[in-house]
Amino acid sequence: MSNQTYSTGLTKVNDTFLPMIENQLVSNGINMDQYSKQCVMNALSSITAALDAKGITMSDPNLDRNNLTTILLNVAALKLNAAASPREVFFQVRNVKVKVDNKEVWKKQIEMGIEGDGNDAILSRFGRNVEQVRPYWAVREGDDFEYPTFNGLEMTPPKWTPRGKGPVVRIVYPIIFKDKSIQYFIGERDDVVKNLIAHINNNLMNETFGICEDRFKATAEQKKKIAEKKAQIMKKAAELGLNALDDVELQQWISPAWSEFQSRESMIIRKIRNNIVKKIPKDFGSAFVEMLHSEATDDSYSAARAEIAENANREPIDVSFTAQTVDEQPQHQEPAEAEGTEAQPEPTQRAAEEPQVPPTGGPDF
Incomplete structure (x- = not known):
């Protein structure tokens, strides 16, 4: 009965996500071939197994599915096979803080990681x-x-x-x-030091060191103190290099995958390989696929996009102006265009200039 329930649930997930991913790719000018579909199905099977090991289902209210569509788009566009041996991509479940009704709550979230062999597969497929x-x-x-x-x-x-x-x-x-x-x-x-420093810097993004409750509500003086504290930490990390992994103060901003003894060597090797593969020119044939690759492989890029997505338009901008009445306007003034003055263009959204970004939410099951 358990295997039957698992198969039925997985089939439902496949039927839900596959058309959605294919539509997203087609809308960005990318044809989803049979191997890409197989990669998505293998990814969904691996994700479902990772959730099942934690006693979680896709319909669990404690599961944050906001990034699931993006993960599957990465898998399909880059053709990363979770069933390959050695693995090209892996999935894990971690605890994250998300905002629900303007309150921060802990939820489970699926995280994707590209193995070294996944980067080799990307290089073989897209290397110029x-x-x-x-x-x-x-x-x-x-x-x-x-x-x-x-x-x-x-x-x-x-x-x-x-x-x-x-x-x-x-x-x-x-x-x-x-x-x-x-x-x-x-x-x-030694080149991995810059990856570690970038990792620490990303984890310090929302750190306030107790100076204030929220960095977006900090005063100018508080922001200055936070910046000074961050500069001290980053200077210390740069001076220590990879020895920062053993520093008690810095470990609070370093993930266990980096700092734990049993995994740090694998992480360092993976970062060395990633640094090499990034240097080799690639031709993705699509700006959309290139963007997905940057999100999946560049921690700084993905962290910046995540911050923009979370905090865009968070603070309202007050615009004050003085309106003139009809009686106050000059009687014989011509329109600005008639005088050869260029009219100011209306602001446009940056999203219109970029390739179509997948929706943040996933379907309900």
Whole structure:
């Protein structure tokens, strides 16, 4: 009975979301092929399993489904397969604070993460003139490694002798291009410091340090104190580098995936790989797909969009003006256009300039 209930619920979820995702893609000029549909179905199955493990259903009132449509759009457009081995994408359930009737309450939310192999799949599919992405080299501290050398256009490839000792200090991606040339893209462990600093900075976005209740209601003096405190923290993080992961004060703004001993090395390796893949030019063939890719892979980009979506038009702007009566107006004044003066254009919404953004809410079940 349990398997039958699970299958029936999953079928209902598939029937609900698949047409919605396909319509969103088609409206942005993207055809949803059979593999994209399969990726969405695999994602929904994986998401349902993650919810089932927590004893939650799609219709649970404690589940915030606002980001589910965006997650499925990312999966469909980037063709990330949750059923692939090794995994290309994973889903987890986490607790988040959301606003309900102007009150902050805790709810469950689905979170998507792209595995390193998912980025490799994106590179293989969308990399400009990329023919093949070869398995990466994980160079450890105790390994023998020689960097490539260049003599004009002639390159001597890097040399690597694995010893299997020490932490991973660099990743090397050999990429074969369509002209049969081979390039080696190298990412260093120290480069991950900027990812960690960006992560801390994002988590400090709404921090007030007890100076005030809400940063949007802070006075000019309070904002100055908050900015000074943030600057001190960011300076400390920059000075410590990856040692910030063990700093007691900074750990409150670092997620467990970064700071926990059993997961931090995997996180660092994933960030090194991501940094390399980002450097390699890609052609998504669509501004909409490029935007979805940025949201899915760039923490700073997605955090900024989330803040805009949450706080847009939060503070009203008072505009005062003085109206003239008919008697006060000059009797023989011509319209501004007749005098060659350009009329002021009406304000337009920024959303009209961007590709269509998916709705924030999901359907009710």
